[in-house]
Amino acid sequence: MAGTVRPFYALVRDPKSPDGRIRSQEPEKNKYLIRYKDHLNRWRSEIFEGKRSSAENRLQQIQVVVGEILAKERPAPEAERRLVDAFDEYCNWLKGDGKKDSTIIRYQYSFSAFIKNGLRSSQVRDITVRDINNFRSKRESEVSKESLYIDLRHLRAFFNWCKRMRYLLESPMVNERFESQDKPIRFLTEDELVRLYQVLESDLEMKDLVKFYICTGARAAELLPPRFTWSNVYEDKIRLLTKRDKVRHVGLTQEMIEILESRKELLAPFPYKYPAVYRRIVMKAYKDAGIKGANIHSLRKTAGSRLVQKGVDIYRVSAFLGHSSVRVTEKHYAELLPSNYENLAEIIESGLPDTQKQYQFVPNQ
Structure with missing residues (x-):
């Protein structure tokens, strides 16, 4: 039965391309890549940590299992996995892959909506295109088009993972395609902010946190442990760890300083976990x-929109929010400035000849 054990070469950052990856020149110590053919005659791979002899033993064990499946002495993996168990395993895999709690919670919402749709079977292998279409039809009447696409994208990622884990032979969403959605930014209006602060009078902890989210433009995890602790707080500013481990500093207002002073006995300025924050603020x-x-x-969008609407230069807004480039800022907030474009046109026009006057054309002699 076909199979190999080879040294494992990790992917490392390409010095010629910041976002690129290349194979390292040296193999990792005590790490091997096991390649084998499964019961469907498809090549599979598995990374094994340990001695080479142990990796070879692992390959033999896999080959024995494949042989038993082919001889029908053991059920195939795709024949015995419950949908909810597979999803729990998928969530654990997402955590191990470094996905944020907020991302995993959104996946869970999508999956819960799918389960509640009334499936004909609880087994992963039995989910069909018909189940996906039924879910789409019902969900369209419950949520916005964008929310539906988010649900479908999450489900597609889950079923693709199930296929890689050999819990099913083919994803029921293999032919799903989604249109690119340019949705308008969602920020809180003045009236919504007033109502929100009134409601939060009964939850002062979250009121303080909302104040910091708006005044710093921080992403959800950037004000919570482990990213944000007392070591990030200085006399008149705080340090935020943003995407791709970048750092940005934000100045503190007097009210923000007083909020931090009132919380200095806590283990962290805002010692909460994201799921609890989401429940208390959003839900x-x-x-x-x-x-x-x-x-x-x-x-965060509210912070950016307020700056833009108050006439702050788009480059300063981009730097404040820590965007990778000013293009990202323009994409989100430029539409909030139609009056500014009109004013600039007036400035340009003021130095031009009056087109309403009649000018006599004199050709060059």
């Missing part, structure tokens, strides 16, 4: 304030 405070279609990230 309770937003709901009680009548705020729809917003999440915690909307507070």
